[in-house]
Amino acid sequence: MNDFQKELTSNLNRYCLNSIEPHMEHDDEAGKFRMEIFQGLGEYGVTGMTLPEEYGGAGLTYQDYCYVLEEIAKTSVPYAVTISVSSMVQTILKEFGNKEQKQKYLPALTSGQEIGAFALSESHAGSDAGALKTTAKKVDGGYMLNGTKMWITSGGIAKTYIVMARTGGEGSKGVSAFIVREGTQGFSFGKAEKKMGWKTSPTRELIFENCFVPTENLLLEEGKGFQVAMGGLDRGRVAIGAIGVGCAQRALDESIKYSLTRQQFKQPIFDFQGLQFMLSDMATETEASRLLVHAAAASLDSGKANSKLCSMAKLKATDTAMKVTTDAVQVLGGVGYTSEYPVERFMRDAKVLQIVEGTNQIQRVVIARHLRREYEGHA
Numbered sequence: 001m002n003d004f005q006k007e008l009t010s011n012l013n014r015y016c017l018n019s020i021e022p023h024m025e026h027d028d029e030a031g032k033f034r035m036e037i038f039q040g041l042g043e044y045g046v047t048g049m050t051l052p053e054e055y056g057g058a059g060l061t062y063q064d065y066c067y068v069l070e071e072i073a074k075t076s077v078p079y080a081v082t083i084s085v086s087s088m089v090q091t092i093l094k095e096f097g098n099k100e101q102k103q104k105y106l107p108a109l110t111s112g113q114e115i116g117a118f119a120l121s122e123s124h125a126g127s128d129a130g131a132l133k134t135t136a137k138k139v140d141g142g143y144m145l146n147g148t149k150m151w152i153t154s155g156g157i158a159k160t161y162i163v164m165a166r167t168g169g170e171g172s173k174g175v176s177a178f179i180v181r182e183g184t185q186g187f188s189f190g191k192a193e194k195k196m197g198w199k200t201s202p203t204r205e206l207i208f209e210n211c212f213v214p215t216e217n218l219l220l221e222e223g224k225g226f227q228v229a230m231g232g233l234d235r236g237r238v239a240i241g242a243i244g245v246g247c248a249q250r251a252l253d254e255s256i257k258y259s260l261t262r263q264q265f266k267q268p269i270f271d272f273q274g275l276q277f278m279l280s281d282m283a284t285e286t287e288a289s290r291l292l293v294h295a296a297a298a299s300l301d302s303g304k305a306n307s308k309l310c311s312m313a314k315l316k317a318t319d320t321a322m323k324v325t326t327d328a329v330q331v332l333g334g335v336g337y338t339s340e341y342p343v344e345r346f347m348r349d350a351k352v353l354q355i356v357e358g359t360n361q362i363q364r365v366v367i368a369r370h371l372r373r374e375y376e377g378h379a
């Protein structure tokens with residue numbers, strides 16, 4: 001970490017401890033998202049970190065961004081996720097939007113005044129997203145959207161949605177991407193999902209019933225929707241990896257602090273070699289994940305994204321988050337299983353990191369595809 005990153009994360013750490021941490025236990029139970037917390041993070045300049053200053057962004061690097069997401073995730077995985085999805089929407093608008101679209105939608109997102117959401121998945125089309133069925137039929141002056149999107153992060157609290165819908169035939173080539181604003185006629189929200197974790201991050205169904213979207217809200221051109229959706233994925237995967245590192249680090253911190261003070265058999269439980277080995281493995285896996293996430297982020301910063309590394313970072317860091325949080329509950333014993341300590345919340349929040357932005361099986365599919373290409377290329 002350089003001096004700037006140290007200062008950024010230590011300021012943010014204070015905000016997280018003072019303004020987020022005190023609410024987390026209650027809000028996790030109540031499923032409550034606080035817009036004022038998100039906007040407070042916006043005031044720290046972390047809701048549009050990697051976007052250029054001309055759109056209100058901070059013009060910082062992906063490595064800076066990963067340290068920030070890690071820091072927020074140490075207090076709240078759901079707020080870090082809200083930022084990462086909204087940032088992915090910004091990246092998509094920056095890469096694929098035209099001048100008017102960027103000027104119109106980006107400043108409110110980068111400043112944290114508004115939240116962005118990304119709507120690709122449908123009930124029958126998750127890993128196989130190219131099978132999506134929501135339609136966008138060409139009509140006079142625009143498109144008529146019909147269909148339902150599932151499990152959309154920030155559904156209901158976001159104002160700007162990037163929605164993938166079918167304008168052409170079967171498969172990914174028939175998909176187009178649209179900008180849809182909350183409040184558009186024919187666009188409503190279905191049920192809020194009841195989830196194991198990420199309870200302060202709303203996950204909703206989006207319903208489109210004869211929802212008219214003007215042509216000016218089409219991103220790129222017809223049939224390029226999958227390119228748009230996939231365009232944000234490398235960055236999204238690295239971001240989820242960084243959140244996994246924060247989640248694991250918090251569980252490790254809690255485990256070490258607890259094991260140094262908890263006495264059994266007249267000594268701190270830290271003194272038992274059985275626990276020392278466990279804590280050492282937890283620390284090593286967390287550090288290895290951090291290094292991989294930052295190697296992937298460095299590839300994004302270089303302008304030559306290494307997709308294999310991005311998938312590896314997501315896979316390793318989120319599998320580590322699951323393992324380390326589960327082990328943390330074990331280290332704390334009975335109290336670890338109760339909400340008296342936060343480790344059970346982090347364990348619940350870790351699980352879905354292995355599912356979103358491409359499940360960890362899909363990351364392995366991507367990595368294997370790269371391996372085949374590399375080795376067949378060498379043969």
Ligand SMILES: Cc1cc2nc3c(=O)[nH]c(=O)nc-3n(C[C@H](O)[C@H](O)[C@H](O)COP(=O)(O)OP(=O)(O)OC[C@H]3O[C@@H](n4cnc5c(N)ncnc54)[C@H](O)[C@@H]3O)c2cc1C
Pocket residue numbers: 085117118119120121123124125126127128150151152153154195198203352355356357358359360361362365
């Ligand atoms: C809390 C939450 C938030 C989400 N947020 C968003 C969002 O903001 N926007 C959005 O568009 N989507 C979102 N999703 C959806 C998420 O991206 C999908 O759940 C995910 O892509 C997996 O799809 P699926 O659930 O349909 O599982 P499936 O695709 O049905 O997979 C089921 C199982 O089969 C495995 N599998 C599938 N294909 C293969 C294969 N080829 N090889 C090996 N194994 C395979 C999977 O790994 C998994 O274990 C969210 C989901 C959740 C739970």
